[in-house]
Amino acid sequence: MAERNAIEPTRAQNYPEWYQQVIRSADLAELSPVRGCMVIKPWGYGIWENMQRNLDEMFKATGHRNAYFPLFIPLSFIQKEAEHVEGFAKECAVVTHHRLQAAADGRLVPAGELEEPLVVRPTSETIIGAMYAKWVQSYRDLPLLLNQWANIVRWEMRTRIFLRTTEFLWQEGHTAHAGEAEAREETARMLRVYADFAEQYMAMPVIPGRKTDAERFPGAVETYSIEAMMQDGKALQAGTSHFLGQNFARASGIKFLDQDGAEKYAWTTSWGVSTRLIGGLIMTHGDDNGLMLPPRLAPTHVVILPVIHKDDTRARVLEYCGALAAELRRTPYDGRPLSVEIDDRDLRGGEKTWSWIKKGVPVRLEIGPRDIAAGVVSMTRRDLDARERRAVPRAEIAGGIAGILDEIQANLLQRARDFRAAHTREINTRDEFYDFFKGSQDKLAGFVMAHWAGDPAVEQKLREELAVTVRCIPLAGPEEPGACPFTGAASPRRVVFARAY
């Protein structure tokens, strides 16, 4: 039988279209009637819930607590920090009225104009800062370590589902500290949390690093990010952690009386990841048959597919499957009970199987009369070829499943690491650099590790000529003095260059 891919076009044929088709085929989300806004469907939201739960535990383990702040921010608040307003003004949605009334022609029109317009939060530094200013009076009130899970709105010009939508879901941590060193430690700590989450849960290797001035968060002193490589070689900024210095504390008046009796401004940080991570998951692990989920984030770990041909075996097969499901659901995996689904929809076997392949469920168990008779279960894994079916003794399933899921998790991370390694090059000359990136934007290039002496003119030029930017200045790895391939200026270390989402 001829090979057929579940997703058309393939990644190699048209990567952006492939991405859309995976989302559609896996039933993750779809665009809504509202411009640039998506509806996240149960399978996609299930992934987000798992991301939330695990991140939330990590935040709590590092001393943070959750709170919730308003969706609306008075326009004047946004203006308090000069760089901040400049960075976000263009993408703010603004509420100017509070009431609708019927006009002469019967159409509803906004009636009550607000005295002060409200901005729909594009990020919450300013509104949270206003509250922190009230809450922080003494050094005893610090540190203040809060996080919120929220939706935010950024009126982007061009949107892409999960990667850049007008409204998206995220978490934003906001902390205030008495001293600079402590705030810097917090910034670094949360970047490490993100890197751990990306690698250990998403199986997505990342490079933690510092952003250049050109890519810094508006109003921050330093921005750090984790950068991941997608399968088209482009970089995805997957999470950011900002050291805000005293900029926002000054703007919002977060002051405290220190132990020495002096009044001081607090030092603040903020950090966030969003539903963009789901886009990263798709583009890190998906293949030409659809989504491939790392077990630790899969809404369903195991799907049981009863093979029913005739009515006389139906009851027996379903009962057998039900008993296996019950046993598996008592089996722990990653600190929680295994999530198991029985798919008894009245569909043809192939159609049913492929729907789960496209959804990326880690393990499929097919059970029919033949298996029952032989005392086995036919197991297939999403990370292996769809034809690679293994007969596993029924008695060994529950005991072995956690190990298999761990193996899949490890396998996905290793593959992603290998892919990144295969598409990362150290480059030392201008010509080599241009050759690497030259050509179509869609060309699979990858990451270049090259020297850069911090000259913004070089960044600007590469951005214009190749659409390539410095993704980050890696925190790890060796200091290796060298020279910028473009200017010859001395550089202390290599940085990551790539095209980016």
Next chain:
RNA sequence: CGGGGCGUAGCGCAGUCUGGUAGCGCGACAGCUUUGGGAGCUGUAAGUCGUGGGUUCAAAUCCCACCGCCCCGACCA
């Protein structure tokens, strides 16, 4: 906001130039035959042709206005 394109069934499109009363593919639904790699046959349902106005015996088609969407550029988790 500037340049280009497009609005016809759930989705993808033809029909518009040359006005004549709405069509194809996929999907959906139903029945039968199938069934351990995503099926076949038969049948059914589904559209105020983006909105408003104009021309005409007659408008998806021509004219005007408006609305919306997509692509390219600036912006971006």
